[in-house]
Amino acid sequence: MATGTFAEKGADLELVGIQKRFPGFTAIESLDLFIPEGSFFALLGPSGCGKTTTLRLVAGLEEPTAGRILIGGKDVTSTKPFQRPVNTVFQSYALFPHMTVLENVAFGLRRRSIASPVEKAHEALRLVELDHLAARKPGSLSGGQQQRVALARAIVNRPALLLLDEPLGALDLKLRRQMQLELKDIQTEVGLTFLHVTHDQEEAMTMADTIAVMNKGQIEQMGAPEELYELPRTAFVANFLGQSNLFTGQVSGTTPDALTVALGSASITVPVARAPRRSGTVTVGVRPEKLTLLTSAPVAEAGRNVLGSGRVVDVSFSGVSTQYVIAIPGAGDVVVFAQNMVFGPVVHVGAEVWVSWAVEHGFGLEDAPDEVAAGVHDAAVAAGLDDSGFDSEPALEKA
């Protein structure tokens, strides 16, 4: 066999009309996705949304029921996993227990007859700061160390496309932050294409250039992290990626620039450019940190929405900020995040308050009114599951 070489650079990944059915359920209904070379792409979604299945399809570990997979413009749909220029960091690590850490890392290099595999493996281990454990067996390493070995074992191959399946799940917060930055560095440095699957929205936003939010086997919305956060298109995205206050009401007036939605006796104005649905019943929203909490009725002001008065029903202090929940008649419960500019909460439960926000911070949803509740529900369920650690899989048990 000829001496192998590394991929020169990352490759595009294109999924065309992918569908995946398992006996009894459909994991992916219909998925089209284009990931340009050299990008850091995150597939974000709750467990069971089809993101891991998507990853396994790209790796070749599952075969799609329909559709095509192209890597670097080449159709790889019918090729076997070992023939694809792809490496995976498995959620369960799947480190070979009978080999040393070094041999684990060198495994892929040896299979492709890459020159001096041992030196390259050591180099990769130095990158994840584990070279001193090269002679150990994976079974004697901690979960976090195993995860870093798994990472080294994949990136050492310099694949055109690196697939990451919740690769940082078992790390503690500090190491996780550190690894996030390191991963990002490696990606920028080498210019590989990363496809990162995660349920952790913060991780996705920190690391990825582009995020696709998945729910129930479909992509809900795709875009840069800021874009997705500031202009969510569906109730699911609005509540899965951070939190949102959503208000549903009838459109009561339109100007070329702004849309006014009646909400009981009050009304909310949203820029037309940020509202895809412009008539009938619509849902509009605003992020909790965009709201200002006022203890006296504000003077009406152009370019600002005001809701109130309402009563504070819950206050929770979290260090940097305080979360207030305010019950406003006609608008429901509104969540406000306020920076702790002074010591402790500004108002207490039972206080009468008003909230206001700049019109340009509002957004409208594409969802039809009947889809909103389902989206909010899905996001709440997903958040609940994440809190209970449902998605995190235990490390491979010793064989």
Place this chain on the structure above:
Amino acid sequence: MAFTAFSTPTSTAAEPAVRKRSWIALVLLLPGILYLLLFFIAPLISLIFTSFQQPVIDGDIGQYSAGFQWQNYTDAVGQYLPLIFRAFGYAILATVFALVISYPMAYFIGVKMRRWPLAQSLLLTLVIAPFFISFLLRTLAWKQIFSDEGPVVPVLKALSVLPTDGHITGTPFAVVFGLTYNFIPFMTLPLYAVLERMDVRYIEAGADLYASPWTTFRKVTIPLSMPGIVSGTLLTFIPAAGDYINASNDFLGSSQTSMVGNAIEANFLVLQNYPIAAALSIVLMAVILIIVGIYVRRAGTEDLI
């Protein structure tokens, strides 16, 4: 290991709780230790004594007295060396064949059938089903099948695979076949036990790291199933090396296929030459111990977690 279980705490002395536990360990181990002493160590010592006995001058056939006759060993080995070699040759062949046949079977049941536990149990039952019928009866049945009037020989003769005056029974083929057939369940079960627990994600990881299915099998699956391979081959090889049923005249063998087990049987039961039989038994045991020791060391299973 059994001994450290209760000897370590006594060395650290002092703590009464630990002492009590070690006392319980001793009580629990006692039946096993007694059993081994009574039914393994004592007969073994007796066998060693027998192997050095000498004939009583002018005594009856089969009458021996205590002695220290080293010659028994040189006589036994000198007389039966070909049988010893044959026994190990056949046993190695049967072990290899049983492994080659059992591995795919165990892999299929243990890995491929994981989604259907019911089918898995059914197939496992089929593997051990032959045990429901006596070992002797099954071997006799094979003798019938392979006999000159049986269904196989005329067909093979018609196909010119077998010469017109050829036989199957009484040939080394029949003996190795019988050994392989009879020990396959002992090979399959330990292999199955390991493969059934093996995490298939290792196989996926192999494929992901550019290893073809064959390379993954060699580099990942085989090493991970090594404990099963070692125990399966030992469970096959050790009894096969001492077997005297398959190779006997009454079953699948002939005088040309006698193994050391047949010689031991003949000396004990027919010739009543107990010292020679005992010496052969000891030699057989020693050789098995040496071979197994080297094998286990080479297989390096102690590394496998």
